[in-house]
Amino acid sequence: MLDEGFEPDIVTHNIMLEGLLRSKKREGIITGGTFFKSLPRRHTLPQIQRTTHPQEPIVGKNTDVGDSIVQKSGIKSTDVVLEIGPGTGNLTKKLLEAGKMVVAIELDPRMVLELQSRFQGTPFSNRLKVIQGDVLKTDLPYFDICVANIPYQISSPLTFKLLNHQPSFRRAIIMFQREFAMRLVAQPGDTLYCRLSVKTQLYARVSHLLKVGKNNFRPPPKVDSSVVRIEPRKPCPQVNPKEWDGFIRICFIRKNKTLGSIFRIKNVLSMLEKNYKTLQALQQLQNGSSGSRNSDRPTNHRTTVET
Numbered sequence: 605m606l607d608e609g610f611e612p613d614i615v616t617h618n619i620m621l622e623g624l625l626r627s628k629k630r631e632g633i634i635t636g637g638t639f640f641k642s643l644p645r646r647h648t649l650p651q652i653q654r655t656t657h658p659q660e661p662i663v664g665k666n667t668d669v670g671d672s673i674v675q676k677s678g679i680k681s682t683d684v685v686l687e688i689g690p691g692t693g694n695l696t697k698k699l700l701e702a703g704k705m706v707v708a709i710e711l712d713p714r715m716v717l718e719l720q721s722r723f724q725g726t727p728f729s730n731r732l733k734v735i736q737g738d739v740l741k742t743d744l745p746y747f748d749i750c751v752a753n754i755p756y757q758i759s760s761p762l763t764f765k766l767l768n769h770q771p772s773f774r775r776a777i778i779m780f781q782r783e784f785a786m787r788l789v790a791q792p793g794d795t796l797y798c799r800l801s802v803k804t805q806l807y808a809r810v811s812h813l814l815k816v817g818k819n820n821f822r823p824p825p826k827v828d829s830s831v832v833r834i835e836p837r838k839p840c841p842q843v844n845p846k847e848w849d850g851f852i853r854i855c856f857i858r859k860n861k862t863l864g865s866i867f868r869i870k871n872v873l874s875m876l877e878k879n880y881k882t883l884q885a886l887q888q889l890q891n892g893s894s895g896s897r898n899s900d901r902p903t904n905h906r907t908t909v910e911t
């Protein structure tokens with residue numbers, strides 16, 4: 605299933621917190637006692653002790669995954685990095701080592717607290733800014749590179765939020781569910797080539813970087829993952845997003861049909877004609893109201909295009 609992801613449920617949270625505990629102990633920041641006292645009620649000691657795989661945070665037992673992500677993101681020492689969903693901060697630490705500044709957007713307030721206390725009093729503290737909130741509802745700050753390991757159900761809205769973001773960034777490195785990733789990078793003729801592929805590839809160059817099997821995670825999710833690189837095209841193509849979206853919808857209206865046969869369907873033709881007339885009328889109105897007679901000038905109007 606495309607949108608099947610895994611939210612950090614109680615077990616996942618426990619595992620993430622335990623990962624944090626171990627790394628904090630290693631760093632000598634806290635003792636186990638203070639850590640357990642500071643846990644929210646949900647994460648009581650017996651629950652943590654019951655966890656079958658206590659070792660690893662959600663990004664996985666394979667720390668090479670984090671290293672590969674950082675390495676492949678090509679972060680420069682002058683870069684501002686946007687991290688989405690930092691969790692307990694294992695990846696955040698690597699990002700702080702590579703870049704100038706990390707802005708981390710995290711939904712879970714308990715994770716935000718853990719993250720802040722993990723880096724408090726370390727040389728990283730003044731180079732980390734943590735924003736608590738839902739990334740989909742947050743105004744994104746300026747950034748050069750985005751790194752995200754997110755719940756898979758927000759893959760699509762997050763991708764389009766990033767693609768719409770201005771000023772444009774250099775690169776995003778994102779972990780997606782494997783099938784979603786393969787649809788993003790699919791080329792014409794591939795079985796998975798779809799509206800998502802066309803829409804994304806209009807605005808960005810997309811490439812598959814890394815396969816991450818489910819066994820890299822504790823607990824293992826039901827699906828495999830992939831890391832994808834998204835590089836916005838510069839300059840951004842000038843299209844009317846609604847017209848473009850309407851056109852692409854028509855192109856993919858019937859599975860296994862050629863474009864030729866789709867554009868011979870009577871309903872499609874009459875819909876296109878109606879849309880064309882609506883857009884022409886709008887353009888004339890707009891040109892009239894701005895006093896311009898140049899009807900060839902591209903317009904930025906918003907209209908409803910039937911599909």
Ligand SMILES: C[S@@+](CC[C@H](N)C(=O)[O-])C[C@H]1O[C@@H](n2cnc3c(N)ncnc32)[C@H](O)[C@@H]1O
Pocket residue numbers: 612661662663664688689690691692693694695709710711712715737738739740753754755758
């Ligand atoms: C899969 S975990 C990744 C944790 C960490 N980045 C790692 O690699 O170990 C996803 C994280 O995203 C956070 N998250 C979930 N939905 C979010 C949203 N809409 N906005 C921001 N963060 C979100 C979760 O609270 C969780 O910490």
